[in-house]
Amino acid sequence: MRTAVVVGAGVGGLAAAGALARAGWKVTLLERDDRLRPGRAALVLWPNGIRALRALGLAGGLDGISTPVPSAGIRRPDGTWLVQPGVSEVESPPVVVHREDLHDAFIAGLGDQVDVRGGIEVQSARVRRDRPAVGDGRVMFEADLVVAADGPDSAIRRRLAAASTFAxxxxxxxxxxxxxxxxxxxxxxxxxxxxxxxxxxxxxxxxxxxxxxxxxxxxxxxxxxxxxxxxxxxxxxxxxxxxxxxxxxxxxxxxxxxxxxxxxxxxxxxxxxELTPLPEAFGVPCGPGGYALIGDAAHAMPHHLAQGASLALEDVATLQTVLVGGVTGGTLGPALVEYGRLRRARILRVLQHSKKAAAVLQTRGRLAASIARVNPRTLDRAAAASTEWAGPTG
Ligand SMILES: Cc1cc2nc3c(=O)[nH]c(=O)nc-3n(C[C@H](O)[C@H](O)[C@H](O)COP(=O)(O)OP(=O)(O)OC[C@H]3O[C@@H](n4cnc5c(N)ncnc54)[C@H](O)[C@@H]3O)c2cc1C
CATH class of the missing domain: 3.30.9.30 (D-Amino Acid Oxidase; Chain A, domain 2)
Structure with missing residues (x-):
């Protein structure tokens, strides 16, 4: 039986642990907090995130906990319209979901096959020996696959992609x-x-x-x-x-x-x-196994497009597909390289859209002058373009 250690129990880590366990892997989930606690407040999930949930078999869990967000337009502080409502180019409305509800749905998706360990703060990652392993200074956890889902300050990313820092x-x-x-x-x-x-x-x-x-x-x-x-x-x-x-x-x-x-x-x-520069590789072979960076650990970016959780779910759906369908022989290396290739190309596209959105949102000074320079519909177009994801192999 293949083994995985998933580090971090946020949206990405919970989804990854559940997906691997359902595919028959023996999974250990490490979280630095004592308890698995949901992030607070709520999240918007876009059609691409919902498609990823569907690929993971988790979309049913959204019924009853999510609310569609109709195209609301964009206003100036005085209430006048920059972009009229109802003219969005996004294929279908995003939904908003309370993070505690999403957390509960993911916990239910873990089943009873995941060994959950709270109070473990991973500090080190071994990259030179036979198999990947991470440690908290007391215990090393070794597995065929380590999934780094430990957020924007990822300790594992610091080891694998030292040049990338959260700025x-x-x-x-x-x-x-x-x-x-x-x-x-x-x-x-x-x-x-x-x-x-x-x-x-x-x-x-x-x-x-x-x-x-x-x-x-x-x-x-x-x-x-x-x-x-x-x-x-x-x-x-x-x-x-x-x-x-x-x-x-x-x-x-x-x-x-x-x-x-x-x-x-x-x-x-x-x-x-955001992570600057983006890590060169999201999938790093190590011996016959390797590491996969997912979610904010791989590609934290400003929240302008509200895509972080949806992208983390895309990561997991892609990882599931390449690992379940694409592993031949004894080594995970080629599947992890393929995972990184698919995800890095996709993230670079979203980053471009995010920068366009930032150009509108960050414009200060007199709004009238800024509107002359930057069309606020750019925001809607960037949002629509960033939902274009062809699925786990696209
Ligand atoms: C203001 C704001 C609004 C946003 N709005 C949206 C939105 O509407 N829609 C959307 O999709 N995204 C949104 N995002 C982004 C989204 O919240 C993140 O992209 C998403 O939560 C990333 O999930 P993750 O699982 O990768 O990381 P995280 O949620 O950060 O989870 C990381 C987990 O790892 C644990 N951890 C960290 N370090 C260690 C360690 N060393 N050892 C063990 N465990 C560790 C943490 O405790 C945590 O549980 C927003 C972000 C911000 C800041």
């Missing part, structure tokens, strides 16, 4: 879900999803289900993401919330109401950055 993109971002019982009551003509940009800042919001639809659960509500130029803020969360209310003061409804009903405990502050 700030010059933004900080905050996400929150306001549970329905606390969410503002809004007039019927105020949409519960939207996107507004101005002066280098961006505010995106979407509802998770309809008010009351989450029953006794606190997981429904209104999700929002605020992006602001500058570094992470050192203040406690209450101070960060006060700053956000000031920065977005005067923006059209319901932005002020959403910030007013957000509590400091709802806030998740995150650095925005």
């Amino acid at each position: 700030s993109a010059g933004f900080a971002a905050w996400r929150a879900v306001i549970p329905w019982y606390r969410a503002p009551e809004l007039p019927a003509d105020v949409a519960l999803h939207g996107e507004t940009i101005g002066g280098g800042q961006r505010f995106v919001y979407a509802s998770l289900g309809e008010r009351g639809s989450a029953g006794g659960s606190t997981r429904g509500g209104i999700y929002w993401v605020a992006t602001v130029p500058g570094a992470l803020r050192p203040e406690p969360a209450a101070g960060q919330l006060a700053l956000l209310r000031r920065w977005f003061a005067g923006w059209h409804a319901p932005i002020a109401q959403l910030l007013a009903t957000t509590e400091a405990d709802d806030l998740v502050q995150e650095p925005i950055g």
